[in-house]
Each structure stands twice: as structure tokens, then as C-alpha cells.
Amino acid sequence: MKRKIFLVLLLALSIGFFYRDYKKTTGSNMVIGQKVDSLNQVYVYYNGSIGNVVKRNTKDGYNLGLEFQCVEFVKRYYYEFYNHKMPDSYGHAVSFFDKKVKDGQVNKQRNLLQFTNPSKRKPQVGDLIVLKGTIFNRYGHVAIISNVLDNQIEIIQQNPGPSGASRVQYELMQTEQQQWKINQSRILGWLRMI
Numbered sequence: 001m002k003r004k005i006f007l008v009l010l011l012a013l014s015i016g017f018f019y020r021d022y023k024k025t026t027g028s029n030m031v032i033g034q035k036v037d038s039l040n041q042v043y044v045y046y047n048g049s050i051g052n053v054v055k056r057n058t059k060d061g062y063n064l065g066l067e068f069q070c071v072e073f074v075k076r077y078y079y080e081f082y083n084h085k086m087p088d089s090y091g092h093a094v095s096f097f098d099k100k101v102k103d104g105q106v107n108k109q110r111n112l113l114q115f116t117n118p119s120k121r122k123p124q125v126g127d128l129i130v131l132k133g134t135i136f137n138r139y140g141h142v143a144i145i146s147n148v149l150d151n152q153i154e155i156i157q158q159n160p161g162p163s164g165a166s167r168v169q170y171e172l173m174q175t176e177q178q179q180w181k182i183n184q185s186r187i188l189g190w191l192r193m194i
Contacts, residue, residue: 030162033068037166039146039156042077044166047159050137063089071096073158074128074142081126082193086110094140097130097188112191118181119189123153123172127190134186145190148172153182 030036030046032054037044047054047068057064057072062085065072071093078084088109098114101107104121107114112128115121123129123145131141143157146167154169171183182190 037156039077039144040081042073042080044073044156044158048162050159050161052159068159070142070157070159074144077144078128078193084111084193086112092139093130093142094133094138094188096128096140096142096191099188103189106194107191110191111194113194114189114191116189117187118175118177118179120179122180123148123182123190124192127192129155129182129190130188131184131186132188141186143168 030048032046032048032052034046035043036046045068052068054067057067057076059076059079062079064075064079071091074096075086075089078086086109091109096107096110098107098109101114103114103116103119105114106112110128115123115127125145125148127145129143129145131143133140141157141160143155145153146156147154149172151172152169153172154167156167157164158166160166160168170187173181173183175181
């Protein structure tokens with residue numbers, strides 16, 4: 001009996017320490033579903049851990065994706081700001097970039113122009129940007145380009161992880177072949193309204 005009480009106390013202490021450390025890394029005041037940023041009055045919400053799934057978000061019967069995931073933000077942004085519905089309303093982030101589509105051609109699954117990284121065309125504000133997966137997240141990541149300068153872009157993103165920022169900047173450069181390159185090895189390319 002003493003051993004069981006000891007194990008229960010040990011478990012309770014372990015959970016308490018884990019929770020305390022988790023709150024330190026996530027920001028103790030953040031709550032899943034809390035507004036953290038916006039672009040053109042389309043909000044970015046906090047999701048906690050990358051793999052957290054709340055529910056599917058739909059609007060007028062159109063699938064926007066799993067609530068508070070990165071895909072849900074970009075699809076909701078394109079739906080609310082551009083009134084754009086993608087022909088294929090499903091798929092993980094990495095599936096937004098079709099490797100068979102040539103630079104500057106139409107990605108028919110998304111009904112958007114697709115540009116490779118690097119591309120002949122410079123990224124623009126409002127472009128959807130696609131990052132390939134990693135060992136820790138094989139599904140990839142998508143975001144919206146929120147600012148473009150001569151040598152830098154800024155993205156706005158949802159679900160970057162518990163301590164990730166909603167805005168991140170990447171170097172933008174022109175190659176010797178006069179192509180625009182976002183200097184981040186995970187970036188596959190960007191998509192744009194036709």
C-alpha cells in the first residue's frame with residue numbers, strides 16, 4: 001500500500017514538473033484557439049503543439065482543413081480574402097506544391113499559379129508558400145507571404161509549434177541566372193492567384 005501511495009505521489013510530482021516546464025516553453029498565457037496575429041483581418045490562432053487537432057473547419061460546405069493547423073489558415077485566408085476555393089480541398093501542407101508543375105504554370109489541384117524556388121518571378125505579398133517536411137514533421141508547412149522587400153520576405157503562419165513566432169523573415173536574393181530565390185532549403189516554392 002505504501003508503495004502505491006509513493007508511486008501515485010511520484011507520478012503527480014512528475015506531471016506537475018512537466019506541466020510547469022511546458023508552460024514555460026509555450027508561454028503561460030497562451031490558450032489553444034487564442035488569436036495571435038492577422039493579415040487583412042484574417043486571424044492566426046494558437047494551436048499549441050504542431051500535432052494538435054481540434055476539429056475540421058468548414059464554411060458553406062467547403063473544407064478549410066483541421067482547425068488551427070497551418071493548412072487551415074492558408075485555405076481560410078484564400079477563401080475569406082480572395083473568395084478562392086481550391087478544387088482539391090484536402091491534403092497535407094507539402095501536397096500543395098506539385099513537383100510536376102513547371103515554374104509559372106497552373107497547379108490545377110489548387111487553381112493557383114505555381115512558382116519553384118528559385119523562380120523567374122519574384123514572390124509577392126499574398127502568395128502561399130510551401131515548405132517540405134522534416135524528420136519531425138513529414139507533412140510540411142504552408143504560410144502566406146506578408147511582406148516583400150528587395151532582399152527579404154516575411155511570412156505569416158499558423159501552427160509553428162508551441163514557442164514558434166507567427167511571423168518569420170527569410171533572405172530573398174537574385175541568382176546569377178536572374179532568378180528569385182528564398183534562401184531557406186525547405187522552401188519548395190510559392191503559389192499565387194491567377
